[in-house]
Ligand SMILES: Cc1ncc(C[n+]2csc(CCOP(=O)(O)OP(=O)(O)O)c2C)c(N)n1
């Protein structure tokens with residue numbers, strides 16, 4: 001064959017849909033997340049065969065079956081570990097993790113924090129429905145205190161994890177939040193994660209209409225969401241509200257909600273978001289908003305920065321040794337230790 | 344003028360170096376081992392570390408030992424009972440005395456037998472003086488004192504000088520066994536190239552010890568153990584853990600695919616991770632994970648991606664890996680799980696040996712989850728069994744458990760270095776062709792295709808949910824589940840085609856057959872050699888492949904009236920043999936954290952033969 005190069009055709013969302021029937025409950029937020037991933041996949045800048053989706057167990061973890069890429073639906077909690085092995089074995093692959101709040105933060109918590117700590121180049125999307133969906137409605141490590149679930153009939157007494165704080169504190173180098181009901185925003189976050197080098201974490205607020213319906217209603221329902229959502233954009237002041245008249249001001253290390261139109265304070269007093277902030281302190285302040293009553297839920301990129309990824313260092317060390325000491329062969333394998341000859 | 348000494352030729356000798364953890368006994372033993380290997384003896388060694396890293400100096404729990412068995416014949420064990428003990432302090436004497444042969448030679452460092460050390464060793468009176476060592480050939484040497492004298496004038500602290508006493512002792516041993524000093528001299532030169540004073544001191548101490556043997560009247564004889572008739576070739580001494588590392592690197596080179604190890608440190612398996620971390624020049628990737636689960640899961644990910652993937656651990660870690668092993672069974676990915684067995688359950692006896700993970704290896708996963716189980720039988724065999732495990736895993740697309748144990752892992756013996764042509768072929772056929780590709784379409788061996796991410800047009804999904812036969816989509820169909828379970832089971836049974844038939848040593852049929860597996864080969868072999876010295880009486884079959892068993896095993900077992908299975912557990916192989924072949928067996932079990940002594944096997948066999956305790 002003379003020329004077997006196929007002309008490059010830009011793929012579309014359809015190319016990323018597998019032939020499997022999608023089996024989430026009607027109205028489940030997972031559908032939207034799948035759709036946004038499929039829509040943004042053509043923009044990831046990598047061949048389809050080089051994308052790998054790894055998941056654990058949960059409703060959300062069925063995700064890889066619906067993507068027409070390489071996929072691995074593994075065991076509960078272990079997606080980050082399996083994905084780490086995939087990435088280390090072949091760093092040319094783009095490795096995604098689809099996981100749930102239970103899968104990632106409960107049984108898989110240890111693997112998650114260590115993948116972040118090592119800055120393994122993984123793109124982790126956590127579907128946060130604040131409930132165990134697949135096992136039919138027990139509370140999860142992100143369930144709000146007081147929530148009645150099957151295992152907390154008198155209300156949950158656990159303090160929940162703040163996933164953004166956990167990821168940031170563990171060393172993730174790209175940390176973002178989005179919402180199943182904000183398709184454009186979600187696509188943007190996903191595409192940006194695809195371009196990041198290092199451990200990327202996106203928390204997606206996802207509605208489970210069956211076992212935790214409306215848990216994110218304050219940021220998804222038309223009449224209230226503007227008052228409760230803060231869209232963070234790099235270089236822009238942190239303002240929100242139906243009339244965009246509220247802003248976040250930093251009083252030392254204390255964030256305050258101010259009215260920028262009341263004549264006392266103005267837009268100039270509002271904290272300007274810096275995604276590339278080299279000090280994580282302010283990221284933690286933003287992350288805390290969801291723990292402070294009355295504060296809006298920040299969505300967007302909390303922070304991203306670059307540092308050596310684990311996979312680069314693994315490969316780099318091997319290349320360095322091979323360059324300085326030569327590539328090992330069967331003949332050199334036994335040259336090291338004390339050897340002797342028997343005639 | 345040199346004194347008159349007799350030169351006695353011996354077939355074999357077992358020596359044990361024992362002292363405080365800080366006395367450098369492992370190092371002294373290793374030096375004696377290297378020199379012994381170099382002069383051409385066959386040998387086998389076993390270190391014995393205290394469980395505590397830094398037990399109080401002089402205490403019984405702080406005694407560290409290194410045993411070495413060398414011979415002009417084939418050696419398969421580190422020796423039952425030492426002929427010679429070098430005891431650096433009272434605690435070392437106390438701990439080791441019970442193991443010595445009758446009439447054994449004991450070289451003691453009398454300088455260390457002061458009131459304080461005697462008390463630490465819980466001696467009420469000084470054993471060197473109270474007659475309790477009668478019957479032994481006691482050679483009292485003021486090792487510390489003489490070392491200090493030898494090093495007089497050297498610019499070093501008293502403490503540093505004292506530390507050289509192990510080389511004085513080594514010098515004496517070299518004289519006694521007629522060995523050259525230059526191997527150790529060379530080692531010292533490279534080790535202390537940047538510390539000329541320490542180098543000089545150790546060399547002086549070594550030489551002084553040697554000269555002391557030459558001049559003192561205490562020694563009346565020297566011994567010579569002639570070179571063994573080992574197969575021609577180049578040799579290297581290896582511990583079992585080193586051999587595992589070398590084996591998998593060799594397999595990776597032969598197969599032409601990179602090696603990936605996901606692991607978490609645990610005694611006595613850590614050295615596999617440590618060793619493989621050195622082989623970066625060979626493209627080996629080692630991942631020290633946050634726990635054993637992540638160790639195996641990362642390896643599964645690497646296997647999916649086309650690496651020769653392995654994970655190494657010991658008992659407690661194997662327990663943690665069970666669920667992921669089931670995933671590897673289900674996804675039909677090649678993977679080797681190396682389990683260095685130690686005393687269990689729970690933390691058990693971490694530094695000691697046992698064979699009690701066999702049933703867990705066979706049956707330790709939920710659901711029907713069969714996988715091949717292999718066991719290495721000597722430190723050098725760890726090399727070959729690693730290669731065989733890799734080969735089976737890849738050919739059959741299956742996880743494989745390779746069992747070694749603490750005794751093999753830390754013990755050592757010479758490995759004849761093979762040519763690459765001697766390594767079995769390990770063909771790797773990544774699927775490339777999209778034409779007719781189905782993730783679960785099996786080849787003639789029952790293996791599914793290995794289609795690795797990055798290959799265009801072969802995108803597919805695998806996972807722990809049951810899959811439709813051939814096509815690989817999720818399937819909950821009742822009949823399909825049964826078909827898939829049978830497929831996976833049959834595939835593991837097919838491995839029998841790749842493993843050699845068992846070989847019966849001795850009579851091919853008769854009264855008594857000893858059936859063994861794993862690391863007990865050495866002592867059993869030695870015992871049977873003695874029993875069959877005057878003609879074959881008792882036959883022996885040793886198993887390296889446990890699941891599946893070799894094809895002819897059932898037939899062979901039926902040719903004997905009685906079958907004796909010695910194991911370091913409560914009868915796990917016996918349990919499997921009974922249930923599989925519907926025959927009864929005689930158990931001989933030991934669970935003391937130590938392997939069999941050959942005399943124990945000899946006695947048991949003689950008992951069965953109607954003799955009196957082997958006497
Ligand atoms: C080892 C193990 N423990 C428990 C389970 C049961 N289990 C399956 S999914 C799940 C929780 C899923 O919750 P989450 O990760 O939040 O996913 P969701 O279904 O909400 O998307 C549990 C407990 C399991 N499959 N494996």
Ligand code: SF4
Pocket residue numbers: 023024025027028029030059060129133134207208209210211
């Ligand atoms: S149970 Fe909830 S999370 Fe699971 S598929 Fe149904 S709606 Fe979605």
Ligand SMILES: [Mg+2]
Pocket residue numbers: 058100101102127128129130131132133140
């Ligand atoms: Mg959930």
